[in-house]
Amino acid sequence: MHPTLVCFAALLAAASSGVHAQTLVNGQVFTNGLAIVDAPAPGSPMHAGSVTQVAIDISGDGHLDQSASIPGSGKSTRFDSLEIYLVSYQTKQNITVSNGTELLTQEQGSTVKHWNFNVSTCIPAGNYNLTFYEASHIDNQPYFAITAYPVTVQNDNPSGACTNGTNALQDFPQASSPPPQSPWLIGTTIATQPLPTATGNAASSQSIVTSSAMSVIALGALLVLLC
Numbered sequence: 394m395h396p397t398l399v400c401f402a403a404l405l406a407a408a409s410s411g412v413h414a415q416t417l418v419n420g421q422v423f424t425n426g427l428a429i430v431d432a433p434a435p436g437s438p439m440h441a442g443s444v445t446q447v448a449i450d451i452s453g454d455g456h457l458d459q460s461a462s463i464p465g466s467g468k469s470t471r472f473d474s475l476e477i478y479l480v481s482y483q484t485k486q487n488i489t490v491s492n493g494t495e496l497l498t499q500e501q502g503s504t505v506k507h508w509n510f511n512v513s514t515c516i517p518a519g520n521y522n523l524t525f526y527e528a529s530h531i532d533n534q535p536y537f538a539i540t541a542y543p544v545t546v547q548n549d550n551p552s553g554a555c556t557n558g559t560n561a562l563q564d565f566p567q568a569s570s571p572p573p574q575s576p577w578l579i580g581t582t583i584a585t586q587p588l589p590t591a592t593g594n595a596a597s598s599q600s601i602v603t604s605s606a607m608s609v610i611a612l613g614a615l616l617v618l619l620c
């Protein structure tokens with residue numbers, strides 16, 4: 394690929410990710426933390442009155458021992474907490490999808506945690522971000538990673554404002570201290586795709602980027618200078 398094209402594709406990927414870097418590889422969303430989200434896919438519609446299942450690989454695709462996903466494990470690389478919110482600056486909502494420790498402590502023995510989220514009819518239709526807040530340690534270094542990707546809520550019969558599961562909507566961007574990239578992508582040759590927008594229009598270019606210890610996303614700022 395021509396260097397200018399690589400530059401452009403990488404910029405697109407960086408731009409579409411905003412400050413909450415995440416990388417789509419083979420249909421999995423690699424957060425900048427330890428979690429890898431299998432479902433829902435970015436851009437997915439969520440239907441009010443139905444259940445959306447969130448599936449999260451907590452094993453780093455097989456690299457991390459089960460016990461490291463249980464808060465308090467004391468492992469050098471471990472999850473401390475993982476919470477999920479459905480957030481929209483458009484509809485001004487911050488809805489709890491999963492809080493507390495239940496998500497990580499359930500389904501022991503399974504490398505993938507499944508969470509059934511009742512998309513209540515009180516949730517207004519619109520564009521949202523499915524937002525993951527992960528506190529973790531990687532090689533004993535503490536990190537706090539926020540990963541947001543777009544989904545939509547479709548709601549033909551809104552039932553009025555939600556009375557439970559609602560939280561204050563905090564200003565954007567929120568403070569975080571993530572590692573520079575997913576530890577599971579370090580040293581790999583990754584095929585990255587810009588994430589689709591909330592309307593499901595994936596940017597047309599797909600880039601194959603060879604990166605040794607470099608994250609395409611983290612390179613965004615550098616690329617802006619170089620391109």
Ligand SMILES: *[C@@H]1O[C@H](CO)[C@@H](O)[C@H](O)[C@H]1NC(C)=O
Binds near residue numbers: 483520
């Ligand atoms: C989703 O998050 C991005 C940043 O990652 C932000 O720019 C956008 O406004 C958010 N979308 C909504 C609907 O809140």
Ligand SMILES: *[C@@H]1O[C@H](CO)[C@@H](O)[C@H](O)[C@H]1NC(C)=O
Binds near residue numbers: 509511
């Ligand atoms: C989701 O809704 C179904 C019925 O629509 C109910 O049986 C189930 O308990 C609800 N789950 C949660 C977590 O609220």
Ligand SMILES: *[C@@H]1O[C@H](CO)[C@@H](O)[C@H](O)[C@H]1NC(C)=O
Binds near residue numbers: 557560
């Ligand atoms: C989880 O969220 C619900 C609703 O927003 C709230 O009432 C509850 O206190 C929260 N629990 C924890 C452990 O944060």
Ligand SMILES: *[C@@H]1O[C@H](CO)[C@@H](O)[C@H](O)[C@H]1NC(C)=O
Binds near residue numbers: 488557558
């Ligand atoms: C509020 O609680 C009810 C009953 O548990 C549940 O069905 C509904 O989904 C909750 N609303 C939100 C926005 O989580």
Ligand SMILES: *[C@@H]1O[C@H](CO)[C@@H](O)[C@H](O)[C@H]1NC(C)=O
Binds near residue numbers: 478526562563
């Ligand atoms: C949503 O609410 C949760 C619980 O209060 C909070 O931790 C999170 O930072 C909030 N996110 C936004 C974008 O307001």
